[in-house]
Amino acid sequence: MKTLNTWTAVLFFTAFLSACAAVSPDNGGPGEMEIRTGRIEQITMTQMQTNHDSGVGAVLGAVGGVALGSLVGQGTGRDVAMVAGALGGALGGNYLEKKRYDQPKEAQQIIVRMKNGVLVSVTQPVNPSLSKGMAVYIEGSGGEARVVPQS
Template sequence: MGVGTVLGGVVGGLLGTQVGAGRGRTVATVAGAVGGAMVGNQIEQRNNTPTHDMYRIGVRLDNGGYQTYTQDSVGDLRTGNRVRIDGERVYRY
């Protein structure tokens, strides 16, 4: 069980205690804790996705325009290289 699940459950349970009285409060507390744990787990999973370096590559076009591309590697590209664009990737010409 991850930290997000636990924190979500605690926060949801605390918010649930603010609703109703008697049996209704108990139900709201349990529902809040379960709902909070589910939301916390989803947030934690989204934040724990593996990340990797991305490169922003600026290209001066033949018509004088400027275009920026983002890709996961630069390969053998160097500043000043003539390049070709294939789809959304930049390659050395």
């Protein structure tokens, strides 16, 4: 009987929690999405900063610094060398990662006149298939918006 009461309580609690879950277009539920269409008015070449600050360079540099520091001295001196190697390696690895991967890349600033007359500006990586006067869709919104040609 005690087991039956426990399972009944668990079932009731699960049903209670699932009843509180709201389903909306934002969290994967059914909804509608506006398809924005327009024509390209202007395309200007520009640059956009990449977002490749993953920290992998710092981690690999720190590991290498600890490995090299462990080869120096004995006892407390070795510990100090390992900590100094970790800090120096992390700084060096982070610097190299930013120098190699965090460079601006070519982009397009595209101005689209929507059907209602509103101008929308989107900056995105270069898409050579886009040209002035072309009918396009704008997918997404905010920083994730992209201009794609209508098929």
